[in-house]
Amino acid sequence: MADENNLNYGEIRRLKVPLPFSLRYVNSYIIRDVPAEDADSADRYTVIDPGLHTSDAVQVWTETLEAWGIAFDQIRQILLTHYHPDHYGLAGWMQQQAGGVPVRLSRLGHEHAVRLWGDGHAEYANELRQLYLSHGLDVSLADLMVPHMNGFVPQVSPQPVITYMEEGEQLTFGGRTYNLLHTPGHAWGHLCFHDEAGKTIFCGDQVLPLITPNVSLLPGSDPNPLNSFMISLQDLEQLDVEQAYPGHRDPFRTWHERVRELLTHHEERLTYIEEHLIAPMTGYELCRLMFGESLTVHQLRFAMSETLAHLVYLRELKRVVESQTENGVTYFHRQPLY
Ligand SMILES: [Zn+2]
Structure with a gap:
């Protein structure tokens, strides 16, 4: 109806x-x-x-x-x-x-x-x-x-x-x-x-x-x-x-x-993410921190891609740095590791 x-x-x-x-x-x-x-x-x-x-x-x-x-x-x-x-x-x-x-x-x-x-x-x-x-x-x-x-x-x-x-x-x-x-x-x-x-x-x-x-x-x-x-x-x-x-x-x-x-x-969320990246984290670890773990597949897709959009934004401004492990997993962190 x-x-x-x-x-x-x-x-x-x-x-x-x-x-x-x-x-x-x-x-x-x-x-x-x-x-x-x-x-x-x-x-x-x-x-x-x-x-x-x-x-x-x-x-x-x-x-x-x-x-x-x-x-x-x-x-x-x-x-x-x-x-x-x-x-x-x-x-x-x-x-x-x-x-x-x-x-x-x-x-x-x-x-x-x-x-x-x-x-x-x-x-x-x-x-x-x-x-x-x-x-x-x-x-x-x-x-x-x-x-x-x-x-x-x-x-x-x-x-x-x-x-x-x-x-x-x-x-x-x-x-x-x-x-x-x-x-x-x-x-x-x-x-x-x-x-x-x-x-x-x-x-x-x-x-x-x-x-x-x-x-x-x-x-x-x-x-x-x-x-x-x-x-x-x-x-x-x-x-x-x-x-x-x-x-x-x-x-x-x-x-x-x-x-x-x-x-x-979004400005507040960017600041929050930056503050939590003192130690390296993957996009998924950060996603769980921000959105929790009890998500439907639909919600998980939105949460993952939303988290990644913020990380990429911060990376382009050099507010965070990206690094890869040998098995190809990406980590983000606030300061260079080396
Ligand atoms: Zn739409």
Whole structure:
């Protein structure tokens, strides 16, 4: 059933699409185009981030659109802030329901989607396993990453046919014009849509209320994602925003305060890590220290990659030093050992 907490902001409606993990739901936005005054044709809609492909999500979409009196063929385009499965996964299904309408994503985002969910997915899962092994994760836990990653494939299938969109473009929907902003860090190729005149933003997972967006070091991706994340936040802090529509939790108005909180959170975490690296530690040892040991595979992946993102950031600033043992395991420490 559609959740009663779905909200309505003028032409913008928020739909909570269920997720089978601890985030619980992702926000999809359905935005009605403002019709010309003499128009007698049916309303047309833009969908942002349709969700993960599960039977529950399909049911919520089908029932909600019916309740709202919207047919799938009234959707004229689907926009994706980023390639993560909980945003991208249902796009192919919805594209088919809507009669092959454009699904738009950044080129970088699409490259990642193909690597993670297309033909290269088995190779990618193995690269992730190798990355974690090199940072001290136990073999038995690293092995779990392969079936875990492969398990997402049905939830992101069918793959949509993608039309690219990039920073610098403007998109008009719901009677408003949005600037596309490239905001990497949470995901490479992540885009935000900013309505400068209306002071609103669709910010995907780059800025979330109440929860801290995950920043992950991943194989073959952004070599310093936390640096990208912080730079993106500093840029976003300059925007005029009075209403933000995030990918999770509720739309919020405290934009500048929230951006500042996220920057402070990471600065504090970096200091914490630096202070604990008096003696050499692996990424996994530090991960356990920060996130504990009773994690699901899903949580462990986020925790490991988040820890590594911080370590790489500190290493690039020469605040910590990296060294390798003979068996290829990487250690980080505050002072050179020699
Ligand atoms: Zn995400």
